[in-house]
């Protein structure tokens with residue numbers, strides 16, 4: 091009998107509504123962050139960050155207007171539809187900004203790119219199977235200064251610069267609000283949000299458009315993934331997905347993989363799917379592992395054949411991620427919270443990047459980028 095997991099929707103009075111679904115999927119809380127009792131919202135966010143590292147933010151258009159999200163998906167389709175030559179002129183640089191083509195990023199270097207020989211019945215025929223990097227292309231936008239992108243933009247999307255800027259600002263404001271609430275929940279006030287105030291030119295925050303080509307347009311093996319297993323490098327990530335497009339999975343505490351539905355029950359009639367937020371490595375460092383920087387990936391199909399009703403793996407898949415980072419010089423030592431001080435890790439560290447260690451936000455980012463891309467060109471040295 092398949093397990094029938096429960097979903098829960100927490101409202102401001104902590105009322106829990108139960109839902110069931112047929113697929114075994116992630117039990118991620120769904121929170122309305124605009125509920126009037128903000129202290130309760132803060133507590134619910136902290137609880138979600140501790141238990142799951144992933145939280146659905148119900149999107150009724152108050153934080154990020156639905157039109158802005160739809161517009162950004164339109165820009166994304168336009169951008170990825172441009173010629174390879176045009177996109178190549180904006181190839182990703184050491185500052186983590188620009189275009190990365192198919193297989194140029196490997197989010198799980200210890201398990202991807204593993205080449206092995208496979209003997210067939212005819213021993214003279216050796217086939218060489220090689221898992222490749224991620225089956226996706228992406229475009230990273232760094233900071234905008236005075237409303238203008240601080241990097242080359244492909245001509246195809248130059249007319250869309252204002253809309254990209256507007257969307258980026260909305261994402262930044264939502265992250266600041268969430269960081270404020272997480273600080274409130276840990277009783278450390280504005281600690282997190284203040285660390286994210288940067289001088290112009292000093293932010294590592296990235297708005298990333300992603301396109302995963304249709305599975306039947308690529309030759310992939312069952313070992314290949316669209317995005318390898320990884321945790322995110324920043325403090326908090328906002329993820330926008332399109333209704334009906336399957337693929338995202340999170341690693342649960344028992345190490346099994348669970349699909350993350352785009353529209354959990356209770357959101358089907360909302361004007362836009364909920365914004366999925368996840369805790370990145372930096373919040374995990376800052377809280378000595380109390381907040382979970384949960385490992386996730388994007389697959390061609392669930393290994394156990396699980397599907398979410400109304401979602402398919404066919405066709406291209408688009409998503410938008412906003413990776414929020416604090417100032418690069420921020421020391422990632424434990425925050426002065428009693429809850430953090432009282433937290434006793436179980437000793438089971440399922441995410442090697444979430445262990446206790448003091449480094450700066452920038453040192454951590456450089457370490458992760460080197461592991462995913464190898465060496466990136468430095469456009470300043472060109």
Ligand SMILES: O=C(O)CCC(=O)C(=O)O
Nearest residue numbers: 300317322338388409411
């Ligand atoms: O495309 C997705 O759903 C997830 C992307 C992701 O996890 C990432 O880019 O870090």
Ligand SMILES: [Fe+2]
Nearest residue numbers: 320321322386
């Ligand atoms: Fe991610």
